[in-house]
Amino acid sequence: MKVAIITTGDEILQGIITDTNSAWLSEKCNSLGHRVVWQFSVSDEVNDIAQSFRFAAQKADIVLISGGLGPTSDDITLQVAASCFEKELIKDEAILKKIRERFELRGLSMTESNEKQAYLLEGSCELPNEVGTAPGVQVEWENTTFFFLPGVPNELYQIFTDSIKPWLENNADECVAEKILRCFGLPEAEVDTKIKAADLCGAKLSFRAKYPEVLLKLVARGSDRKTLAQHVSQAAQNLQVCLGDVIYNEGEEELFAKVGALLQEKNLKLGVAESCTGGYLASCITDVSGASRYFDRAFITYSNEAKTESLAVDPSIIEKYGAVSEQVASAMAKGVLQKSNADFALALTGVAGPTGGTKSKPVGTVFIALASKGSDEAQVEHFIFSRSRTAFKQAASWTAMNMLRKSLT
């Protein structure tokens, strides 16, 4: 069915907040076999909100509205709906009781303004809010189903997932099967070129650049769920043939969790030495819950003294080749193994920029070393990521982790 999405709130129109609810809801609706045809953002003005309801009812079968269910005076979405749809607002004692209990649980007393959130539209039904006070509301008007949701993302996610998603599944015109393939190490354009000839078995492919990785999303639509799932699986296999180990995983698990799982499986410990990435690699590794099972430590050796003192890098190597060099990267990685309990060590040295580049080592240069216990030689690779400082740190850290992934598989 056709879906319109309306987000309300002056703070959106003033650019104070970026509306992320529309994208979230749109993706969910699409995945559930519906088609989003319009998105609007309107201010907290009665006329604008009412006009958006009328317009949306003309364009779509389903309308999702986010925002304006709060307790304050500029939260007027349901009041506008009541007058626009010519329906009464009716106090729901069960909801009122729930809100009051919520406050009592936290040792607070309910304010009068919160009472407003216990009103439903005549003929509507409550979509329970387990995270906050304002319930969602579902109501029919002009052959269109309206779903009202709070604007707070966590509350919106919960109500959508628990109450609206099942409804959308039951009312879909078609089934949908999806698969996400996560790629790293090739720019989007090159991934695109490599897969040009792949048979997608009728699935639709979309790119989603989620820097520094590239996600490929396969979506098949049709009437039979099982057939669609087979088509998507076959299409994924065909892409795999074209892309090889550029695809590092399927589904939701990101690179750092994937490599962490590999390390844990093999009961191996990782240590890290960072210069130019300044802790970003360690932070990504430790963003994964349970990282302590395979992550031993990191040395963020920003100064040359730090490299020699903390990692026992020979000062003469720094003098001879420069801090940004294959030799120093290699010595840093070996230093990690020497100074820690790690089985594998990753080390990075480079020029994050925007200043500090030279002709032979321009901004974006990075040497990444991978060393393992028991081997005398470190593997060192050289890259130039000429991007912003932050993007450089991301690209370099992901590339390091990807080198480790390849050596573990």
Next chain:
Amino acid sequence: MKVAIITTGDEILQGIITDTNSAWLSEKCNSLGHRVVWQFSVSDEVNDIAQSFRFAAQKADIVLISGGLGPTSDDITLQVAASCFEKELIKDEAILKKIRERFELRGLSMTESNEKQAYLLEGSCELPNEVGTAPGVQVEWENTTFFFLPGVPNELYQIFTDSIKPWLENNADECVAEKILRCFGLPEAEVDTKIKAADLCGAKLSFRAKYPEVLLKLVARGSDRKTLAQHVSQAAQNLQVCLGDVIYNEGEEELFAKVGALLQEKNLKLGVAESCTGGYLASCITDVSGASRYFDRAFITYSNEAKTESLAVDPSIIEKYGAVSEQVASAMAKGVLQKSNADFALALTGVAGPTGGTKSKPVGTVFIALASKGSDEAQVEHFIFSRSRTAFKQAASWTAMNMLRKSLT
């Protein structure tokens, strides 16, 4: 004047990308004295795009459209405008030449599809694109000024800033003066309570939660720029009286750059020891260009062995008080001073979660120590940030840096 913003593209309606252009453009328009009344996102369908143009012309004096100026077949914004506005599309030889030269500069030859980007609407004017190939276009229709912009954010920013911003300044109904105050260390609700009584001198205050900091934006609108600037300055001073050193800076400079500048000014070096934040603090410090002038090194001591080996923390302290304790935080900070060239040391140990909490040290617990050369005692503070793992790392790292800021000022 009233502004409507239209973003086009199937990828927005499918939730594949989040539209950030609308928020960016809205904030700029508001700052320039205009009022955004509607935002729409429409698919790459002729009828939807045309309908959005007609609707926007009714609602607003100025319409900003982003997307659909590219070379591919689904880029149809100007074609739709031509038919909707009943204007011819006319090839502009000067633009064509510029596009061709752009390709030649990169050693590429221009494809036929790029020729499409050299067409302007009859009676329109070009808004030069210095970053990509598709120029922006300005044209009048039904007493409304339409600005067409490419959807690629960098191109949109450049064209808006160079060509549209001056036009909006000249056509504003009123002047605007603004000031941003950056706060850290108090939740939004408490900041709100503290400033309740402050005289804002007619300026409007908005909150912008940019976790973990809170930004206060003061905006004054009127006819005289100088008076407005005085009002905003006075309002900022009044807020300062209420909030004291919760306000850590005015304007664009974030906490890590601010503290970095203080360190550099005093010619001091910083060293860091992180357990629970796992490198996030070091990464934030090194996100600031030039951090090497004051950042010596960090020890990411995730395991207990790392704490004892790399930072000389006495194992008996860990055994007696636990790794997450005031005593270990203090010993880590002192260890940094001992093992580095730093004048100041920050150390963090805690429970990032979601697992690993105990009754006495629940998830979110963190001890943060600040030690300085020449002083025997470390200052240790204890917090509980019961949030997601990522938000915990942010809150703890910012709090550590804020402790250092307070001791430096």
